[in-house]
Amino acid sequence: MKKIIIGAIAFILVLVGIVVINNPAKVYQKVENVANSDVLKQVDNKEVFYYYNVECAHCHEFIPTLSNYSRKFDKKDGVDLKLVNVESPENKGKVFTSEDDPEFQKGQKDLSSIKEVKIIGTPTAITVENGIVTNYAIGADQITQLFDDELK
Helix, strand or coil: CHHHHHHHHHHHHHHHHHHHHCCHHHHHHHCCECCHHHHHHCCCCEEEEEEECCCCHHHHHHHHHHHHHHHHHHHCCCEEEEEEECCCCCCCCCCECCCCCHHHHHHHHCHHHCCCCCECCCCEEEEEECCEEEEEEECHHHHHHHHHHHCC
């Protein structure tokens, strides 16, 4: 009986530790958040923008990975990681489009033609260099690849 109680306590502590470590608020507050309207105005250096929604299950699943990569970006000179909360007051209703949108399709074929960043879902990440979109990724696997490419 004593082993069961100790095992249960250990399990609870591990579970609480995971929740605390992967707390979305901590990760999202630690990295600079910007308005979508400012994304293409970033011309200082190469910047990676991660689009998320605090209600998005896929974004929550990606938090441990995002946390790990945010530390790597902190150590990397010449490229910054910034976040775009699609539900913040300055972004709400201004970020999403559909795959059928001709401007979205044009942008997918020619990233440099993008004049205003629009996404079809979260999580999404883009790379901007001198005000021009140079890379675009949707979903955890593509975003992980984009992050790895930008950290080389």
